[in-house]
Amino acid sequence: MNPPRDLPKWADVALVPALSVAAAFLVAGLVVLGIGENPLAATRHLVFGSLGSGEGLGFTLFYATNFIFTGLAVAVAYHAGLFNIGGEGQATLGGLGVAIVGLEAGVLPAVLAIPLAILAAAAFGAAWAFIPGYLQARRGSHIVITTIMFNWLASVLLVYLLVNVLREPGSMNPETPGFAPQVQIPFLHDVLARLGITIPPSQLNLSFVLALAAAYGVWLLIYRSRLGYAIRVVGANPQAAVYAGISPERVTIVAMLLSGALAGGLAVNELMGYQHRLLLEFTAGYGFVGIAVALMGRAHPVGIVLASLLFGMLYQGGAELAFEQPKITRDMIVVIGGVIILFAGALDGLFRRLVARLVAPARLAEA
Numbered sequence: 001m002n003p004p005r006d007l008p009k010w011a012d013v014a015l016v017p018a019l020s021v022a023a024a025f026l027v028a029g030l031v032v033l034g035i036g037e038n039p040l041a042a043t044r045h046l047v048f049g050s051l052g053s054g055e056g057l058g059f060t061l062f063y064a065t066n067f068i069f070t071g072l073a074v075a076v077a078y079h080a081g082l083f084n085i086g087g088e089g090q091a092t093l094g095g096l097g098v099a100i101v102g103l104e105a106g107v108l109p110a111v112l113a114i115p116l117a118i119l120a121a122a123a124f125g126a127a128w129a130f131i132p133g134y135l136q137a138r139r140g141s142h143i144v145i146t147t148i149m150f151n152w153l154a155s156v157l158l159v160y161l162l163v164n165v166l167r168e169p170g171s172m173n174p175e176t177p178g179f180a181p182q183v184q185i186p187f188l189h190d191v192l193a194r195l196g197i198t199i200p201p202s203q204l205n206l207s208f209v210l211a212l213a214a215a216y217g218v219w220l221l222i223y224r225s226r227l228g229y230a231i232r233v234v235g236a237n238p239q240a241a242v243y244a245g246i247s248p249e250r251v252t253i254v255a256m257l258l259s260g261a262l263a264g265g266l267a268v269n270e271l272m273g274y275q276h277r278l279l280l281e282f283t284a285g286y287g288f289v290g291i292a293v294a295l296m297g298r299a300h301p302v303g304i305v306l307a308s309l310l311f312g313m314l315y316q317g318g319a320e321l322a323f324e325q326p327k328i329t330r331d332m333i334v335v336i337g338g339v340i341i342l343f344a345g346a347l348d349g350l351f352r353r354l355v356a357r358l359v360a361p362a363r364l365a366e367a
Contacts, residue, residue, distance in 0.1 A: 011355050013298050017344060019351045020296070021310065024340040031335065037327050049320025050313040056320065058188070058202025062269070064305075064312030065204075068211040069265030070290025071308055072218050075299040076262060077143075079222055080255035081235035086132060086147025087263040087287030089154035090125040094264025096158065097124030098271045099166065099278035102179030113182040117272055118210070121264035128154060129260025130253065137249035143256075151287075162280060175279035185273040205273035207265070214265060215301040221258075222301075231255055263287065292341040311337065 007016070029039035050060045070087045077084035097120030105113040132146035162174040188204045222228040234241045234251040241248055270282045289311055296310075297303025318333030343351075 007352065007355060008359060011359050012352075013300060013303055015355050016351050017296050017298070017303070017307070019355065020343040021340060023351070024336070024343040027343075028336040028339050031332070031339075032328060035327055035332075037325055042321055042325060042328060045321045045324045046313070046317035048317075049324075050317035053200065055200035055202050056316055058200065058204040060309070060312040060316040061208050062203040062205070062274070062312075063315040064308040065208045065211045065269045065273075066266050066286040067290060067293045067308035067311050068215060068305055069262055069269065070287050071293030071297060071304040072214055072265075072301065073259045073262035073287075074290050074294035075297070075301070075304060076218060076222070076231070077255050077259040078294060078299045079228075079235045080231045080251055081238065082133075082136070082143050082252065082255060082259075084129065084132075084147055084256065084259045085144060085288070085291060086129060086150050086260075087266070087290050088283045088285070089147070089151035089287075090128045090260040090263035091266035091283045091287055092151075092154040092158050093128040094121035094125035094260075094267035095271050095278050095282060096161070097121045097264065098183075098267050099176050099179075102183040102272070102276075102278075103166075103176060105183050106180040108182055110182040113180065114185060114272070117183045118268055121267045121272075122261035123264075125260040125262075125264030125267070126257040127260070129256045129263070133253045133256025136256075137252040158278075158280065162278065166278065173279075176277050179272070179276050183272060184276050185268070187273075203274045205269070207269035207273040210268065211265060212305070214262060215305055218262070219301040227254070263290075289337070292337075292344065296340075296344040310340075314340075 025043070029043070032039040032042050048056075050056050070091070073087050073090070074084055098117050101113065101117040101120045105116065108116070128150060129147075132141070132143055132150055135141035135146050136143045159174065162176065166176045167174060168177040185205045185207055187201070188206060188208070189199050189201045191206065192199055220228075222231065230241070230246045230251050231254075233244060233246055234248045234255075238248040241251070266283060266286055271278060275282060293304055293307045293311060296307040297305070314333060314337050318330060318336070321328055322330050322333065
């Protein structure tokens, strides 16, 4: 008889992902061993490179900020039964919104310019997600196909604008001039220095606080609001939602708008917090990794934050690992991330069955 799949929440949220990650690192360790390197030394370099210093921790949290935004974007759509893989394109358009404000906000004070640029990033990302959402709701176009197409459209649009419209005069680089200082989000080490606290400089900026606030807001939306209830009902059973007086079409469009707005947060962190100008390929694949983050985090904000920290460690610790053990290249770090995605996604059912066998006797004893 097949083991039960209805696990306790603690097992589903914590134990299953933990086993997936452990198995992924075990397989990655075997790969490292196969090329003649010490997997224990590699793990030590990975962990200490990402968490063992103030600078490393700052870079880890910077990368994690991007993953929190993109993971939340995927999760909101996922709760509505939608698989939004257009985070890259939506973040790209969010960057265009940031650039429009950043290049024209020189006369505004920072207290107005920064919120306006953040709202522009959310609005442009939401607008780019609205079209696939509308096509899914009203025309039956599959959300996966349309969001893939819109990723490429956003990329081509950005190339055209940076080469022909927004490029800095006299420059050959496809990028805008620097944003006005009032639009630049402060680095965390600068903020703490004003308070008399010294930490090593890194790319970490106050967008990390915004990402945590967004995670809390998504939790309130999904689990503590009428709209969130409607989103979850439509995601679970659209036919039942109709009988309950909920419009699946409306919920689909609203969920995609929220998803695109959250994806725009990637542009806030990268452009307002670090690059301070719009440039090509600033999304750097974060939108696609956000899919794995959302799956590993079970589409729950807490799980997404924890999964984002894990992938932030891989990004930062992987760079240190490639430096300390040159045989382990950045491509191998990508392989390790892919193995984690494989175990957390495609092989999720395998670990659920294993956990079910462990917890089933305890649940029978309780009964």
